[in-house]
Amino acid sequence: MKVVVTGAAGFIGQRLVRSVLAKGELTLADGSTAEVTSLLATDIVAPPEPIFGDQRLTFVAGDFGTNEMLDLLITPDTQVVFHLAAIVSGGAEEDFDLGMRVNLYSTMALLERLRALPHVPRLVFASSVAVFGGTLPDVIEDGTACTPQTSYGGQKLITEHLLTDYSRRGFLDGRALRLPTIVVRPGKPNKAASSFASAIIRDPLQGQMVTCPVSEDAGVWVLSPRKVVENFLRAEELPAAVWGTSRSVSLPGLTITVKSMIDTLREVAGDAVAERIRWQPDAEIERIVYGWPVKFAPNRALEMGFAADRSFREIVEAFINDDLNGTFVE
Numbered sequence: 348m349k350v351v352v353t354g355a356a357g358f359i360g361q362r363l364v365r366s367v368l369a370k371g372e373l374t375l376a377d378g379s380t381a382e383v384t385s386l387l388a389t390d391i392v393a394p395p396e397p398i399f400g401d402q403r404l405t406f407v408a409g410d411f412g413t414n415e416m417l418d419l420l421i422t423p424d425t426q427v428v429f430h431l432a433a434i435v436s437g438g439a440e441e442d443f444d445l446g447m448r449v450n451l452y453s454t455m456a457l458l459e460r461l462r463a464l465p466h467v468p469r470l471v472f473a474s475s476v477a478v479f480g481g482t483l484p485d486v487i488e489d490g491t492a493c494t495p496q497t498s499y500g501g502q503k504l505i506t507e508h509l510l511t512d513y514s515r516r517g518f519l520d521g522r523a524l525r526l527p528t529i530v531v532r533p534g535k536p537n538k539a540a541s542s543f544a545s546a547i548i549r550d551p552l553q554g555q556m557v558t559c560p561v562s563e564d565a566g567v568w569v570l571s572p573r574k575v576v577e578n579f580l581r582a583e584e585l586p587a588a589v590w591g592t593s594r595s596v597s598l599p600g601l602t603i604t605v606k607s608m609i610d611t612l613r614e615v616a617g618d619a620v621a622e623r624i625r626w627q628p629d630a631e632i633e634r635i636v637y638g639w640p641v642k643f644a645p646n647r648a649l650e651m652g653f654a655a656d657r658s659f660r661e662i663v664e665a666f667i668n669d670d671l672n673g674t675f676v677e
């Protein structure tokens with residue numbers, strides 16, 4: 348089967364590509380499993396390093412929303428698409444037109460190409476807890492209304508609704524995962540308003556000073572890269588009947604304050620590392636971040652077999668092992 352991953356040079360996309368290749372088979376819309384014989388990974392930028400040496404894999408650089416790229420990506424043998432390419436929260440807030448074009452219009456063009464296939468393809472979409480906003484209850488439940496307060500959240504929510512309707516009509520078999528903030532992101536920060544949540548762990552562990560733009564009591568709903576990738580694979584394999592009339596689910600995660608994140612960093616890596624954090628409030632980031640929910644009761648996701656990390660300590664240790672070769676600058 349041919350699998351397509353968009354946003355494949357990104358933080359999660361790179362890991363997902365590796366995991367799909369390692370798993371070696373995925374589930375088709377009819378419930379049968381098939382071997383992954385070809386994985387077309389795409390992104391508007393090239394991956395930072397040659398990520399894979401696997402002959403099943405082809406990487407194509409380009410804007411996924413153009414007709415030329417869609418001709419390449421969505422062909423009669425395309426069975427499964429993981430759609431991760433996006434203009435992330437801060438970027439879509441900064442540039443409304445770009446966010447609309449990539450997150451909405453190009454995604455709609457992708458859905459139309461999938462609809463035109465002679466079979467029903469499976470589509471797994473990276474949505475976000477940014478679909479929630481405004482006046483919210485203390486704990487977000489599965490039935491909590493979505494009233495996003497960012498353009499990014501609005502674009503993700505519209506896509507979720509389209510996915511549910513395209514699935515109801517049998518045009519495709521869609522699944523949308525509302526991702527918590529994924530930490531710890533290695534390398535350079537992206538334009539996500541939540542990127543500080545990775546930076547305050549990543550940069551001090553590499554001997555660098557970092558500025559935190561929100562206060563210590565700010566809460567975040569987090570999940571590790573390892574777990575999010577496991578959850579993407581879980582989303583792909585679940586039978587359509589399990590999704591029923593709603594093709595979206597809020598993934599499980601951990602609720603943690605910035606203070607507890609730093610306390611954990613101190614426990615794992617010592618005082619000198621934790622002292623590399625400075626504070627400089629940024630009103631725009633605070634506005635976006637304080638508008639996001641931090642406590643969830645993700646019962647539907649847990650029943651569907653999605654899982655969170657056991658502790659934030661486990662997330663920090665996994666980052667040191669997976670991304671820093673097991674060491675850090677004391």
Ligand SMILES: NC(=O)c1ccc[n+]([C@@H]2O[C@H](COP(=O)([O-])OP(=O)(O)OC[C@H]3O[C@@H](n4cnc5c(N)ncnc54)[C@H](O)[C@@H]3O)[C@@H](O)[C@H]2O)c1
Pocket residue numbers: 353354355356357358359360389390391392409410411412430431432433434435436449453473474475476525526527528529530537539541
């Ligand atoms: N990381 C998180 O905390 C988080 C949280 C919620 C939702 N998400 C969603 O998960 C997905 C992946 O996030 P990530 O953290 O890996 O982000 P990322 O920024 O690292 O990756 C997104 C990728 O999309 C690519 N892209 C942007 N526009 C494109 C276009 N027109 N054509 C092709 N590629 C394009 C970018 O180059 C980038 O590599 C995104 O859809 C994001 O909205 C992420």
